[in-house]
Amino acid sequence: MSTEPLVTVENLGRIYDVSKPWLNRVVERAPIQLLTAAAGVTFSIARTETFALVGESGSGKSTVAKMVVGLVPPSSGEVTIDGISMTHRRRSSERERLRRRIQMIFQAPYASLNPRWRVENIIAEPLRAFSVAQNADEQHKRVGELLRLVGLDPADGVKYPHEFSGGQRQRIAIARALSAQPEFIVCDEPTSALDVSVQAQILNLMRDLQRQFGLTYLFISHNLAVVRHMATRIGVMYLGRLVEVSPARELFRAPRHPYTRMLLDAVPDLDLTERGRKAVEGEIPNPITPPPGCAFHPRCPYAFERCRVERPVLLPSAPASVACHAVEEGRIKPGAGVLEGAVTP
Amino acid sequence: MSASATPTPLESAATAPERKRWAALRDSDTLYSFLHSKVTIAAAIVTLLIICGALFAPWIAPHNPFDLREVNLINSNLPPAWMAEGNKDFLLGTDDQGRDILSTILYGSRISLSVGILSVAFAAIVGIVLGLVAGYRGGAVDTVIMRIADVQLTFPAILIALLIDGSVRAMVGGQRNEEMVFWVLIFSIGLSFWVQYARTVRGSTMVEKSKDYVLAARLIGIHPIKILFRHVLPNVIGPVLVIATINLALAVILEATLSFLGVGLPPTQPSLGTLISIGNNYLFSGEWWIAIFPGITLAALVLAVNLVGDWLRDALNPKLR
Numbered sequence: 001m002s003t004e005p006l007v008t009v010e011n012l013g014r015i016y017d018v019s020k021p022w023l024n025r026v027v028e029r030a031p032i033q034l035l036t037a038a039a040g041v042t043f044s045i046a047r048t049e050t051f052a053l054v055g056e057s058g059s060g061k062s063t064v065a066k067m068v069v070g071l072v073p074p075s076s077g078e079v080t081i082d083g084i085s086m087t088h089r090r091r092s093s094e095r096e097r098l099r100r101r102i103q104m105i106f107q108a109p110y111a112s113l114n115p116r117w118r119v120e121n122i123i124a125e126p127l128r129a130f131s132v133a134q135n136a137d138e139q140h141k142r143v144g145e146l147l148r149l150v151g152l153d154p155a156d157g158v159k160y161p162h163e164f165s166g167g168q169r170q171r172i173a174i175a176r177a178l179s180a181q182p183e184f185i186v187c188d189e190p191t192s193a194l195d196v197s198v199q200a201q202i203l204n205l206m207r208d209l210q211r212q213f214g215l216t217y218l219f220i221s222h223n224l225a226v227v228r229h230m231a232t233r234i235g236v237m238y239l240g241r242l243v244e245v246s247p248a249r250e251l252f253r254a255p256r257h258p259y260t261r262m263l264l265d266a267v268p269d270l271d272l273t274e275r276g277r278k279a280v281e282g283e284i285p286n287p288i289t290p291p292p293g294c295a296f297h298p299r300c301p302y303a304f305e306r307c308r309v310e311r312p313v314l315l316p317s318a319p320a321s322v323a324c325h326a327v328e329e330g331r332i333k334p335g336a337g338v339l340e341g342a343v344t345p
Numbered sequence: 346m347s348a349s350a351t352p353t354p355l356e357s358a359a360t361a362p363e364r365k366r367w368a369a370l371r372d373s374d375t376l377y378s379f380l381h382s383k384v385t386i387a388a389a390i391v392t393l394l395i396i397c398g399a400l401f402a403p404w405i406a407p408h409n410p411f412d413l414r415e416v417n418l419i420n421s422n423l424p425p426a427w428m429a430e431g432n433k434d435f436l437l438g439t440d441d442q443g444r445d446i447l448s449t450i451l452y453g454s455r456i457s458l459s460v461g462i463l464s465v466a467f468a469a470i471v472g473i474v475l476g477l478v479a480g481y482r483g484g485a486v487d488t489v490i491m492r493i494a495d496v497q498l499t500f501p502a503i504l505i506a507l508l509i510d511g512s513v514r515a516m517v518g519g520q521r522n523e524e525m526v527f528w529v530l531i532f533s534i535g536l537s538f539w540v541q542y543a544r545t546v547r548g549s550t551m552v553e554k555s556k557d558y559v560l561a562a563r564l565i566g567i568h569p570i571k572i573l574f575r576h577v578l579p580n581v582i583g584p585v586l587v588i589a590t591i592n593l594a595l596a597v598i599l600e601a602t603l604s605f606l607g608v609g610l611p612p613t614q615p616s617l618g619t620l621i622s623i624g625n626n627y628l629f630s631g632e633w634w635i636a637i638f639p640g641i642t643l644a645a646l647v648l649a650v651n652l653v654g655d656w657l658r659d660a661l662n663p664k665l666r
Contacts, residue, residue, distance in 0.1 A: 066560075069564055070564075071560055071563060071564060096566065099564075099565060099566050100565075102564070103564070103565075104560070104561065104564055106557035106560065106561065107557070108557060111556040111557045111558065112556075112557035112558055112560075112561060113558055114558040114576055114579075114580070115580065116579035116580055117576075117579075122558075125561075125562065125565070125567075126565050129565045129566060129567055130565070173561075176561070180565070
């Protein structure tokens with residue numbers, strides 16, 4: 001695999017102002033309220049690999065995804081794709097060219113396709129925007145090829161999105177994403193709105209296309225089973241920060257961060273034999289008033305004094321980088337994922 | 346649809362775009378739903394009849410009520426042709442100046458419809474554009490536009506129209522002519538209706554702009570104006586059509602009110618509203634036909650347009666097909 005990463009995300013952060021309107025603030029003397037959706041997110045994605053971001057809802061995965069493609073301007077940090085900065089205020093011509101190489105597949109296949117447009121026009125929009133097709137015939141042919149590529153009938157192009165099922169719509173969304181031949185696709189929970197049976201088909205399609213076109217994926221999901229199927233490397237997010245970055249195999253074999261362990265322990269498996277499963281405890285805290293120190297400490301069985309005061313940083317090491325005092329001090333070893341106190345039958 | 350007789354739209358697209366358009370129309374769900382709603386067909390026929398009557402008034406009207414050589418005071422206040430004193434030259438009778446009612450209705454609906462359609466079009470264009478911009482940009486732009494709309498709503502439509510008419514009179518003085526009155530009417534009626542469009546469009550735009558298909562378009566660098574008109578507008582236009590049809594009726598009635606108040610069109614160029622208010626003076630002295638026939642035309646027009654608008658709303662919503 002190539003050594004130079006395609007995508008580099010450095011210290012990326014996003015703060016939203018969620019305070020009341022100015023007048024209310026003045027009259028009610030309410031303070032300005034800031035929500036930190038993401039902070040200090042750093043990772044890189046090598047060419048043709050799939051980097052997955054996992055975490056509960058509200059952990060900032062989608063915000064990071066939108067910042068990476070440039071839909072949301074970051075409050076801090078930088079995104080670099082193939083050496084070109086995505087976050088500079090100035091819109092360079094280089095960045096305009098870069099646009100064509102980036103695409104996104106969205107979560108809800110019902111909202112990601114314009115209900116008033118025929119499928120052919122939806123898929124052809126990037127072709128027109130980047131002037132890929134020279135004329136109407138060529139465009140028509142290309143759309144037909146794309147539809148066949150994602151397992152639909154080229155004659156389906158004249159239909160409207162509402163005439164398709166959720167899985168078929170997601171196939172259309174994939175065809176649109178592929179139409180301008182991008183290299184890097186950000187997938188924001190592409191299967192979470194679909195039936196389990198359809199999920200597997202879509203995931204397999206995405207993997208086949210990745211192999212066929214040498215695509216690089218940033219894959220956002222809360223579903224560990226899906227991530228296990230897709231990812232080569234995984235970043236675990238908690239309250240806007242990365243707590244563990246690890247190769248997929250390593251993460252599932254020997255999770256290090258207590259939060260990762262908790263998530264893995266909650267994954268149901270069919271052969272529930274020797275492994276004691278434990279439900280995820282507690283909820284993700286309010287990001288407006290995050291806990292001091294390590295954001296995970298209120299839920300962490302290994303929390304001690306230092307965790308309540310000092311925020312752990314992501315320490316880069318091979319094979320896995322972890323942001324945890326307990327791991328750093330060696331108090332917990334990379335383990336099979338069984339939490340202390342969980343009794344094995 | 347048999348496979349041999351009709352080429353699929355995809356095949357014909359390559360050969361003949363003209364034929365594709367016809368095939369698409371013939372196979373369309375819109376046409377199907379139209380042909381299966383008897384009320385809509387009836388309403389469409391009534392609307393078309395009145396519109397055609399208005400369009401071709403100079404050719405189909407039996408008399409020209411504005412040609413003073415044809416108008417004869419001897420023929421004044423004649424009842425409809427089927428009544429005892431009726432004259433078969435004047436099918437629906439005549440008014441106090443001897444003008445043929447049928448002809449004045451045809452000419453009158455011409456003026457009513459043009460004022461109505463043009464003022465609704467003016468209001469819709471202003472309202473849609475401002476609503477789209479306010480909803481999409483948000484922030485200060487949104488606040489400014491919507492506060493202007495709020496202020497505008499505190500003035501009744503008639504007051505705005507009187508105000509504009511007064512200002513125009515003060516500006517041009519004695520040169521105020523009939524054609525200018527026509528445009529002043531359209532401007533003042535349109536100005537009092539745009540707020541509804543702006544509010545409706547703004548609300549729907551705020552919903553649509555955060556949907557993923559808009560994000561997908563932004564992602565590939567489509568210009569915001571193009572996104573607004575090609576992506577957002579088709580998804581917010583449905584309610585606008587319904588408002589427009591109801592407003593068309595309201596505009597015709599508002600125009601009649603203004604004409605009655607003396608700031609509208611003069612009796613020498615009567616609209617349907619002017620005709621009704623003229624006839625109103627004779628309603629209780631027995632000459633009922635002067636007010637009733639224009640009134641029936643107005644009511645039929647308003648009802649038919651509303652019914653067609655209702656059907657259009659359902660037909661244009663792909664989810665209801």
